[in-house]
Structure formats: structure tokens, C-alpha cells
Amino acid sequence: MNKNPNNYCPKILATILMVTFVAVMYVNQQALIYQMGLKVKQNNDVYAKLVDHNKILVYNVLNLRSPVALERRLLAKEVELSMPSKWQVVKIDHSPKKLVLNYKNLAKKSPLANLFVSGR
């Protein structure tokens, strides 16, 4: 067996380099994890802040919409609201079927109206 110590040197050096490289990579990985975690935390903080802000805004909107608050403001402005009487209510039918029927009726009544209803 060749017991010349010079033969071991490259192997030892390579091992040391390998170990050092692995160690550095490990430390780098840990640092990256920490940085990533920090970024996630910062983003979460921003998100939480926005959510909190939103909640407070929602609360304020609900507060403003609350019947008590509305009533108070109307009273301050001397606006007295009441339900409309029956004769003041006009019901408008929004159903598309009715609209189509109306167009057809219109077309029947006036030939000129065809100009406006064609293609509908």
C-alpha cells in the first residue's frame, strides 16, 4: 500500500471543499427561508391591515345605513318621508316577454313601427 501522505491531500481537500460547499449552501438555504418567511409575514401584515381597514369601513357603512342614523340625519335636515299612497305607485313590468309582446303589438298597429322593431 502506498503510504505517501501526498496522495491523501487532494482527497482531504476535496472533502473539505465539499463539506464547506454543503455547509455554505445550507446556511444560504436557511437565510433564504428566513427572507422568504419575512416577505410572507410582511405581505400577511399588509393583507391583515387591509382586511382590518375594510372591516372598519364596512362597520362605518353599516353604521351610516342603520335606520337610527338615517332617521337622525333626515330629522336634522327636516325631511319627512312617508309611504306613497296607492295612486302614487306605478308598477313597471320588466319581464322581457312582455316587452317582446309589446313590440309585436306595436308592429301590428303601425306599419312604420316595423322599421323600429325589425331585427328584434
Place this chain on the structure above:
Amino acid sequence: MYKGTPSRIRKVLYTLIIAFVLLCVRLVFVQLGAARSLSNIASNQYRLLVPLLPKRGVIYDRNLKELAININLVSIFAEPFKVKDKGIDSQKLASILGLSQDEIYKKLNQKRGFVWLGRKVSQDTARVIRALNIKGIDFIKEPHRAYPNGVIASHILGFTDIDNNGLEGLELKFDKYLKGVIGYRYAIRDAKQREVPGYEYKEIQPIDGDNLVLTIDSLIQSFAERELENGFKKYHAKGACIIVMDPFTGDILALSNRPNFDPNNAKAEPPDSRRNRAICDFFEPGSSFKIITASSLLEEKAVQPSDKFFCENGEYKWCGHKYHDHKPHGWLEFRDVIKYSSNIGTMKAAQRLGKDRLYKYIKKFGFGEKTGIELPGEVNGITTHPNTWSKLSLCSISMGQEVTVTALQLACAMSTLANGGNLVKPRIVDMIQDCTGNVIQKFEPKKPQRVISEETAREMRTILRSVVDSGTAKLAEVEGYFPAGKTGTAQKVESNGTYSHSKFTASFIGFVPSDNPKFVIVVIMDEPRPIYYGGVVCAPVFKKVAAELMSYYKIWPKDKKVAEKNNKKPAS
């Protein structure tokens, strides 16, 4: 090998061997004997347990409008050992937090690692303190219960303490559903006790609280409260309550009491104003209880509506006791006895029924028992057994004395007449939903129990309509809607056991419209002054609430003449 080696070297060698053996022994002790305790100490040093608070469930009204929500507020704490200039810092903080300097200085001087300076402070306060950048003062977010409608439905909702535990109302009753389950995050901390981000090794997510959907309509609640408040102030009452109920399902659409409180700042009001009088207070109902006597009499066919009773011109002596009517009457038909609320006529009619049968109907109408509403603190009221009644009891009970009831029990009794004779169970919680909106429990209306026949109920509705039309409750009339009801003016009992001549409980219980009842409304005023008649004090509140209810539900008046008068141009 050691031959010829100097003794000094040998000594060093032996010493090293001994040291090595000792180290090995120590190692064995550390690894085997003390491993667990030492690893615990180590893990406590670098591990961090972060509690993850669940969101408290939201409370909605029947139209899913939020009545109670959560917002996050900032709490301020100090780590006293880190605060350097305690004198100056306490002075700065005192002016912002609105506390005395001494108080803050005492807190900062404590030998503790953590002390609260202010919990759930406003955002502005937190911003100002943050700007001071005082070392050792830190901030933490805490969920806070908020009630966007303020005083509206405060007695129903209740409130929570600083740690979000329910203390009153539904917040207390459904606390276990609303509060959810706390979660935890196991993380690693650095030397400065800060959480190291990205090194969480275990996380148990919190489970958010369940949401409650109520039968309350916040709009009905608001105008019922407004009208009650007006009446309460106008007649300087000591207390008041109003209940609006669906007589067929038992749904409570509105329930309010006076005095009341703002659940956002519940501690600002005395405990008395936080009491839910509608279910926690019992009182002698007086004449409004005559609906029970009259229903029993008609159901048992002990009287006919046209039977005549002599009302002794307002004064009647019975068993050595004098009874009075508030107005003298001669001969009255039974229907008019109720219409004019004659005590003498009622007690004479009650004699035909007898105490056992009257008691049977009192129990059947649900008096003396809790209604079972999902609110804390409900009381039974007092109804004694006929065995314990005196000679006067039958007369007294028939006109609403010697018996105590709650406003909610009266609402249920009136619902029985309004819906055709069935006693309904009131309910205020419609369902419980989990945080994703799935229904986990639905509170269906319970099966009603028949108390009186349809025919008796119809007859009673006619009689009660006449009370409003031309009897004691003319002020409850809502033109075009034909409401029906019964007034009550009960003397309160003084501390010496006698009936007071200056303290009264005024009440009006009614429903609208009388031909097709949609709503039962109960209005009670405790010690109104200077006028104390139920027909004067409570009936106008009923009228206004009933009119608004009709408008809100788009129920048009039926009488053509009234429509003409109201609408000027009635629709054909």
C-alpha cells in the same frame, strides 16, 4: 509501551483518562437521566406558541342585515423592564390614554414582564402613541365586537366583555356557538423573543364561530323602538317594552325595552337599563287579562256575548271588599263588558265559570310557565293553584289581579286569539349557520297547541275589534286596517302589600288587521305619568307601529271611504 516514560507524563495521562471517564459519566447522565427536562428547557427558550383567535360569529336579522360584527382594534401593552424613562413616558402616555400619570407610572414600575396600558383603543390613539416610538411599549391587535345599529335591539343582542365572552342576551345564550374554537401556531423565536418567520413547525387553524340568523326585522325594530321611545318620554314612564310578533309562527319581529343601552358601550348605563323587561319582569296585567277570562267563558259556553250583566253603576261590594269600574255602567251585554272593560261585569261573569275552569284556561294560555324563547333570564310569572285562592281570588284574577305575567306571555295569549285559537311558541332565532353559510341548526316554529276553538277566537276578535272601534282603545284605531285589542291599567302593589293609587302599569295588547291578523303588538308602560290609562298611553304607540307595519308590508287599507280620504284619488 509505557516503560521508561516519565512519571509526570503518566500522571497527565491518568488525569486525562479520569477526566474523560467523568465526561462520559456526565454525558450518560445528560443523555439518559436529564434529557427530557433539559430538552424542555431548551425548547421553551426557542419555541413560541402563538394563539390564533377565531372570529366570533356574526348576528344577522331575518333579512341578513348585520346586527353584530367583529372589527380588529389595537391594544397597547408595556414591558416595564424595557421602559427607560418611566416618569417622562408615563406623562406622555397619560395625556393620550386619558389616564392619570400616577396610574401609568405604577403600571410601568411593576416587576412584571407584561402589563396592559390600554385595551381596544381607537385607531387615532394607537397612531399617536406609535409615533412617540417609546421603547418597551408595543401594540397588539384584538378582535372587538361591534354593533353597527347602536341601541337597536340591544336587549336582544346583549353584549360581550373585553375578551369577547357573551355577557347578556343572545351573545350569552349562544356564546358556545358564537365564540368558535381557538387555534395555535407553534413557531421558533429568536433571542429577542421575536417570532422567526418561516420556521413554523405546526399550525392548528382556529374554527370561526357560527352565525345566528334572527327572526327580528331591523327596520320594524327601529320604528317600534322610535315609537316606544316617544311614548316613554312623553309619559315619563319608569320603564316600557314593546313586542311585535307574527301570531301564526310565533316569530318575534321586534322586541324592545326602555330604558335601554348601547351595547358598544354597555358599561356606560346602569344594570337596570340592561334588563330585558319583556321577559324578565312580571307584573299584574289588569284589564288586558280579561281576554283570558272572556275566552274561557265563551269557550266553556258559560256566557253568550249577548248575555246581560248589571254593572252596579260602578261600585260593587263582594265578600266585604269594594270593587269599582273606572266609569259607572248599568246593564251591559257581555261583549260590552269587555268593550268598556267593566271590572264588575267581568267578575260577575267569572262566577259562572268557577275557579277550576278559569285556572285551567290560564294554564292553557301558557301563563305561569316560561314561553321557551331563546333569550336568557325569562321568568315564569305567578299563577297560584285554586286550592290556595281566597274568596276574592276568582274576582281579582278574572280582572288581572293576583296573577303576574310577562309581556311575552301576553303576546302569546293574544296571538292565540289572532290565529284562531292556537297557542304558539315564540322564537327569536331562526337558524344557526357555520362560518361558510351552511345551516347547522334550524329552529322551526313549534307545533301550536289548541287552546280555544276557531269559533270562540272569531267571537273574541269581534269583541276586541269593538274595543278599538268604540270602546276603551279608540286611540289605537288605524283607519282602514281595523285593529283589535284590549287595554289594561293595573294598580301596582306597594311595598306594604296594598294597591297603589299613584303607580300603575298601563298596557295595550292588540293585533292588526282584525279580519286577517298579521301582527300582534304588545305595548307596556311602567308607571306612566301624569296619565296612566293603557288606552291613552299605550294605544297611540300601538297605532303608530301598526300603521308603519301596514305600510312596510304594503298592505293597503280596505275601507273605500278611508282609501278615498287617505289617497285622495283611490285606485279603481
